[in-house]
Amino acid sequence: MSESDAAKGAQAPIYPVILSGGAGTRLWPLSRPETPKQFLTLLGTSTMMQETVARTTGRAGFASPLVVSGERHVALVAQQIREAGSEPAAIFLEPEGRNTAGAIALAAYWLAERDGEALMLIMPSDHAIADIESFHGAIAAACPAARAGRLVTFGIRPTHAETGYGYIEVGDALADVPGVHRVAAFVEKPPLETARALIETGRHCWNGGIFLFSARAYVGELERLAPKVADACRSAMRAARDDGDYIRPDAVAFGACPSISIDYAIMEKTDTAVVVPVDMGWSDVGSWEALWMLKDRNGQDSICEGVAIDMDGRGNLVIVDGGPPVGTMGMRDCVIVSTAKGVLVMPRDRSADIRALAEAMLKRTDGN
Template identity: 65%
Template sequence: MSVISSHGPIYPVILSGGSGTRLWPLSRPECPKQFIPLVTDRSMMQETLLRTLGVPGFEPALVVSSASHGALVREQVAALNHMPAAVILEPMGRNTAPAIALAANWIAKQDRQALMLVMPSDHVIADVPAFHAAIAAAAPAARDGRLVTFGIQPHYPETGYGYIAKGDALDADGVVHTVAQFVEKPPRAQAEAYLAGGRHYWNGGIFLFSAGVLLDELERYAPAVAASSGHAMAASRQEDGFILPDETAFGASPDISIDVGVMEKTDRAAVVPVDMGWSDVGSWDALWAIRDRDGDGNSMKGGVVSVDGVGNLIYVDGGPPVAMIGLRDSVVVSTAKGVLVMPRDRSQDVKTVVERIRGGALV
């Protein structure tokens, strides 16, 4: 299926600057989770690139990553035999609004009307055809000046995600809607009500809008981001195939997400709901949920011996083999850099461990 006809190009923009701390010890600053083959034999960044590679209507992708990961990006893109439109390396992390603004400035130089499909590099999408269909449905609204986000169909009352409430339909088919409300991570009772109500969707951080409209809305609602990113790209330099924005100009940008900076303020926001087998693989519990499991609910990788184990994720990658007896609903991760053992339902607390390690505890 052609995602888009002859109405102009779509530039995929792959955001690859995250640190993936909740998947410690496998995901570490020098090689965060987007560069690791956690689910398939390719990394999540490679899988993200492949979602649009060779699909009619899409230009080669732009990758926005950190200066410390340039070599990893080059290696992983080369393994796909793909030449990106550009690889922009941020001199420091400033959250998603400045990162997207860098890409928008690059695209606007080619064509202000061109659409940009913003995708985090560390998400899993099991049903790519459903994703393509949602992009096709969203494209006319994006060309009409809407900033479209994709609302992920929730299947359980997740409290770790933000939510999007859909408003009135904008198209005859009732697929594209206004955004009635963005909601921060809700308490469980509220998440359960959202799931039952059918109007709320997970905020997956995937967007479709024109480069020009995005830059205009940044000027209106986040002018410091617009100015710093514009100056950083105007003063950028090319080096070894990378675009390096000016460090001083980019460093002046506020650290702000695209949701807070623009999407929650603009009157142009729209949402297209989609059910596409999405996961942000934001924790070891989330990884257990999407990996293949045996009849006892265990997902095991590497050197593992299990006796009477139920509902576990045992992941060995470069560390010593693991033997478990009678373990229930737990996570054991064994790497050369560290070992993690915890109940699966404590997966969100890994960030606390990483903070303590950074403060000098244990390692």
């Protein structure tokens, strides 16, 4: 990048790019395909989508958000962004879900035509971050590397050995950019003993799926490393329909896009990946066990919400939301969820297995 390009990039805003996909199975029956977890109030008083939007709204240097979603959730997306006090710069409606590499590419091609040096802050819409100031400190540390053409990922300082996340091995620090390190390796979701060993090294972070890079840098690496994704998304955006409220990429062109994550398509192959380790109270709230760990508990080390009584129990998560009242007696370390669409009862330590049950139940009930 030339000095003039760098000067231009230094003035370019950061566009939050909010990814709002997912089928809503891991928190079934509270979260469902028609209302996945980003549209639910799971922690605090706002939905997870609203909390994601609020992380950058009103902050200097940030543009209005770009949102990538599907037609099924379009009304919820628009409503919740506005309820969070923001107006989206654009909402892209994927004709079908093709994973994160393609979803990000839609926003990247749109932005590259307008300001290729503008930075894209990629954020899933359904993650929790407790320490927002630490998050913004990490973004500030990452900006010089991103403006210089690096693809930055944020590594979450681990609090325990977790088998549900991938890991990033943190390499040497960049000499000229404080707080930024080379990526030594990406590690697939490990078994428990391997996760414990990774934690003990002190060199590994969780892969939280949050990124910062310029539109131009992402498009360049996409075209070099994942040309089928690039070709499909570029064609889809060239033939996209913009009705003033939503941008609809061409369905036929986008249908040719391989379904692949940004990690597999780009981050594990590129030589421009760097990582900023950060401790910011992050969780993907990806299971009932994770939700139990995040919520305040009563004197029995349990959580009861709604019309529920947990008598002589301990370590339970009991939620009634539109379903019949729940009474438990002598239960230990269980999840009990009662909604109008379904009832779940299981040991808390089986949270990781919920997807298979949810998918079977959705088939049995035709998704209703």
